[in-house]
């Protein structure tokens with residue numbers, strides 16, 4: 001391949017249907033762990049005489065969402081074709097060209113992990129091989145390689161490059177460090193892959209990252225009332241976190257100012273902050289933002305005055321707990 005060809009950027013985005021879900025358009029999905037959108041299992045992890053069929057049946061029983069299955073060998077493929085919604089090509093299989101060809105030939109969506117030592121070129125070439133088999137439904141999963149600190153962490157720059165170069169949806173495998181969920185969504189992950197054994201706390205942090213960081217960083221074009229309402233709910237979740245944080249900060253200012261509360265209201269400062277916000281919200285503009293911010297400011301002032309008369313009844317940081325927890329565990 002010439003160096004010019006290697007630099008080709010595919011701008012066309014491929015969205016992959018997985019059961020009733022779409023990966024690569026709309027919100028990022030959570031794969032694995034409690035409350036996930038998608039379940040996944042590896043038949044390589046089977047223990048104690050449990051058959052592949054029993055393992056897949058148990059995965060199906062977990063919920064209504066799609067199920068992804070990693071085969072333990074080519075022998076599992078007929079069962080996967082019959083019972084699963086997609087196939088996982090684990091890092092260990094990535095270079096097994098016969099298996100990759102057979103997997104692609106099933107026609108199911110393929111979740112293609114990068115081997116820790118594989119370059120971007122090598123990884124994308126394998127996605128290309130699936131396309132050559134007539135299967136374009138490839139989702140790329142980046143889980144990292146050997147890291148200086150021991151545990152693998154996804155290379156988010158590589159994940160981003162894979163998305164930009166191939167157009168295929170990308171997942172961040174958070175295995176060893178679920179606290180990277182927010183960073184992965186901000187870097188453009190179309191999904192977060194958790195270990196099936198992930199705990200409630202990590203699963204909740206992943207869902208919150210999808211909702212709140214996704215609302216701030218991910219453009220969506222919903223095409224139904226239901227999808228648009230779900231998108232609005234995510235934006236409202238982000239707004240709630242920011243409003244709670246704002247009220248807390250405004251309360252701090254009331255305590256620090258010589259004259260706080262409604263008595264210390266500063267109309268000039270309020271006008272300036274509305275004008276500044278209008279630069280980022282030009283469609284709403286100053287005229288529409290002013291009454292919104294007036295209500296927000298007054299809510300903060302009422303809260304500050306209530307706290308002044310009953311100082312210890314505070315619940316102001318409860319709403320930010322999930323993302324706060326995530327950050328504090330770094």
Ligand SMILES: C=C(O[C@@H]1C=C(C(=O)O)C=C[C@H]1O)C(=O)O
Pocket residue numbers: 250253254264265266267269270273296297300
């Ligand atoms: C927070 C302050 O006090 C009041 C509340 C404001 C706010 O919530 O943004 C702005 C100006 C003041 O009317 C402040 O002076 O900055």
